[in-house]
Amino acid sequence: MAVAPSITIGEFEERQRRAKAASAAAGFDGLLVISRGGGSVDRYANVLYLANFYSSFPFIPDRRPDWSARGHPMLVLPNQGDPILVVDMPVRPHEIPLSNVVQADDVLPAVVKAIKDAKLEGKHIGVAGADALPWAAFRKIESDLQGTRFTPADEILEKQRSVKSPAEIAILRRASEIGSNAIEEMMDFAQAGKTHGEIMGVGLNALAREGAVMYNNFMASGRGGNAPLYIATDFPTFASKEPLEDGHWFGIGLSGVFQGYYFDHSRSKPIGNASHPEIESFEASIAAVEAGIAAIKPGVTAGAVAKAGFKRLQELGFAATSDFSGLGHGIGLGWDAPWLVPDETWVIEPGMVLCVERTVEKHGFVGDFEETVLVTDRGCEKISKARIRRW
Numbered sequence: 001m002a003v004a005p006s007i008t009i010g011e012f013e014e015r016q017r018r019a020k021a022a023s024a025a026a027g028f029d030g031l032l033v034i035s036r037g038g039g040s041v042d043r044y045a046n047v048l049y050l051a052n053f054y055s056s057f058p059f060i061p062d063r064r065p066d067w068s069a070r071g072h073p074m075l076v077l078p079n080q081g082d083p084i085l086v087v088d089m090p091v092r093p094h095e096i097p098l099s100n101v102v103q104a105d106d107v108l109p110a111v112v113k114a115i116k117d118a119k120l121e122g123k124h125i126g127v128a129g130a131d132a133l134p135w136a137a138f139r140k141i142e143s144d145l146q147g148t149r150f151t152p153a154d155e156i157l158e159k160q161r162s163v164k165s166p167a168e169i170a171i172l173r174r175a176s177e178i179g180s181n182a183i184e185e186m187m188d189f190a191q192a193g194k195t196h197g198e199i200m201g202v203g204l205n206a207l208a209r210e211g212a213v214m215y216n217n218f219m220a221s222g223r224g225g226n227a228p229l230y231i232a233t234d235f236p237t238f239a240s241k242e243p244l245e246d247g248h249w250f251g252i253g254l255s256g257v258f259q260g261y262y263f264d265h266s267r268s269k270p271i272g273n274a275s276h277p278e279i280e281s282f283e284a285s286i287a288a289v290e291a292g293i294a295a296i297k298p299g300v301t302a303g304a305v306a307k308a309g310f311k312r313l314q315e316l317g318f319a320a321t322s323d324f325s326g327l328g329h330g331i332g333l334g335w336d337a338p339w340l341v342p343d344e345t346w347v348i349e350p351g352m353v354l355c356v357e358r359t360v361e362k363h364g365f366v367g368d369f370e371e372t373v374l375v376t377d378r379g380c381e382k383i384s385k386a387r388i389r390r391w
Helices: 009-025 045-051 107-117 135-143 154-162 166-189 196-209 276-294 302-315
Strands: 030-034 074-078 084-087 101-103 124-128 149-152 212-223 229-231 249-258 261-270 328-331 335-339 353-362 365-375 380-382
Touching: 009 030, 009 045, 009 074, 009 154, 030 045, 045 074, 045 154, 074 107, 084 107, 101 107, 107 135, 124 154, 154 335, 166 196, 166 212, 166 249, 166 261, 166 365, 196 212, 196 249, 212 261, 212 365, 249 276, 249 353, 249 365, 261 276, 261 328, 261 353, 276 302, 276 353, 276 365, 302 353
Parallel strands: 030 124, 084 101, 124 149
Antiparallel strands: 030 074, 074 084, 212 229, 212 249, 249 261, 261 365, 328 335, 328 353, 353 365, 365 380
8 A cells, every 4th residue: 555656755745754853842742653554445545644564464463582563664753863663574665655664563672772772762752643543552662661751743744745746636637536446336336126236246346456445335225215225234335135126215425545545435326216395305405515516615614514505405405314414524535634614624625635425314214425525725626526416
């Protein structure tokens, strides 16, 4: 999952410089940046963003001194001095934007030594990504560095990652194109008699052809009306054996990763002929998203975008509540800031890439819709390409 070659070593070095400056401004002496790999596409972002490294070794329970914290690369980033990357697998030196790389199966003592070598022992260290590391592993680092103060500092990289560079935008465009094509193939295939798993197989094949991987999938179908039926499973989300039938509604929320960068799209369709209340739900989800997108421009808050979408829903007679209380989120090497929730004061800036989404339900009919946009100097540009209406 290496980042595309268009992101240069120089860009990574500039990211490190900016992170150091933000660390100093926040009152830290340096940062400990933690990520999780091991085949996961969840919480790998921070180390990949600063050091272009992803560990593909799976996380396994510690068996010290043979190994510890496998699948957890960590970057020690002092405000003054050179960064030290601690990894559990070999690196490709030409891809790593720093010279000091320590490889160790027993990761935890190697991280402690790196902190000492960076002259951060006994200092105030900001921690970015502590939620990616098991509690016991972090306690081991703390106990071996008595007198060193650790404070959560996720907001430093959260802020920095929220605005994308031209190279990142180029990768996100391609990721969105791949995701759009995959969901198009899935929706074309979704016909009466097909199961969720068969439909997912089409999507997985489409992603694999392009070197992309699925992150998550919400797939559901059902029937509304006087005897509503909801068909979905939790693990995996496409395991239902009940085939689609004429008269069902069907929806997909598909997210995945290409060269480290996410895509996230949702679409709905009728199976067979669509009824009026079915179309009403489909159209309400689209209207809420389009109202949110229309509100996006530099200088407005994320909360204002969310309020615009929810206002439109209420005008159409739909509840603003669902299984996700926001109207969307930023996207990049993960779910990025800002979150589109009504009380969010984060200001929208050019270069942000946002996913605007909404799932609605009324009388057992479900509509699900999501688009991806790039914030420009004047407003925004839609970069997701999947067909909107299939009725």
